[in-house]
Amino acid sequence: MNLDLLRTFLAVHRVGSxxxxxxxxxxxxxTVTVQVRTLEEKLGKQLFVRRAGGVTPTGVADELAGQLGRHLDALDEVVDRLLVTDSGNQTLQFGGPPDLTTAKVIPALAGLIERGLRVRTSFGPPDQLIEGLVAGRHDLVVSTARPRQGGLTVEPFFEEEFVLVAGACWAAQLPDDVTAEGGAALDQLPLVSIGEGLPIVGRYWTTAFNRQPRMRPAVVVPDLHAALAAVTAGAGVSVLPTYLVADAIRSEQLVRLYDPVIPPRNMLYLVNRTGPCQPQVKVAWRHLMTEAKFW
Structure with missing residues (x-):
């Protein structure tokens, strides 16, 4: 069986398009269409149902992807190690939000760094990062908003989920049902926010309590790591991504105050320039896409 057919199939299955x-x-x-059809003919099975805006995998495709994925990823990892080692230019210029980059991206790249990859990071809002990518200042960018410019390859990368948390001292002051009267009891607690406009908190309140928060922030900090530190120290209540607070909740430093049926989520995107790219960029892209499945 031609491995190119299997890699193409797996890529289509993972991105749905x-x-x-x-x-x-x-x-x-x-070419991708022909390769998928060729694989379907060889297997004698339909793998995808075409629909507007993409494709839906069949049960056969889901089973095949489950069996193939870890083996092809492992094979690609072996090749990636050689590419990083042999690459003349091993520096990756990466741009992304500071919190995800610090907590997840850099640790995920640690294995490649051990093999010689050098990483230079830049932080900033999505429009600034995408501008830097287009201008050639970045090789890869994680964007919190889907870019619409042409000439870019954009993949859904990681969906962050947000949770309402506080220290035990504040949690003890709340009723068992924090949703009572639209979460009115929460209005009495000091709020930690990453901005005066409550960008994350406001979205959570709208989803969970069907209203905007009525309190002004007691503490305003520049990033989510600072918000985590403030809440852990007992400064108040905040809304933070689960990847950032999971350890603090497990260790009971923080308490999850509410579990909405549909928690607020935000999709992040991995972006690079369309076309040929340096080996280290290709390796980092593939490595991060694989690692993000386990975050």
Missing amino acids: LTRAAAHLGLSQP
Whole structure:
């Protein structure tokens, strides 16, 4: 069996689109279509149902992807190690939000760094990061908003989920049902926010309590790590991503105050320039896409 057919199939399965898989693989969309059809003919099974905006995998495709994924990823990892080692230019210019970059991206790249990859990071808002990517200042960017510019390859990367947390001292002052009267009891607690406009807190309140928060922030900090430190120290209540607070909740430093049926979420995107790229960029892209499945 031709490994290219299997890699193409896996890419389509993971992104749910022939077009996006083609951009990720550096192939034309017709080539990806032909390869998928060729694999379907060889297997005698339909793998995808075409629909507007993408494709839906069949049960056969889901089973095949489950069996293939870890083996192809392991094989690619072996090749990636050689590419990083042999690359003449091993520096990756990476841009992203400071919190996810610090907590997840850099640790995920640690294995490649051990093999010689050098990483230079830049932080900033999504429009600034994408501008830097287009201008060539960055090789890869994680964006909190989906960019619409042409000439970019954009993949859904990681969906962050937000949770309402506080220290035990504040949690003890709340009723068992914090949703009573639209979460009115929470209005009496000091709030830690990453901005005066309550960008994350406001979205959570709208989703969980069907209203905007009525309190002004007691503490305003520049990033989520600072908010985590403040809340852990007992400064008040805040809304933070689960990847950042999971350890503090497990160790009972923080208490999860509410579990909404549909928690607020935000999709982050991995972005690079469409077309040929340096080996270390290709390796980092593939490595991060694989690692993010376990975050």
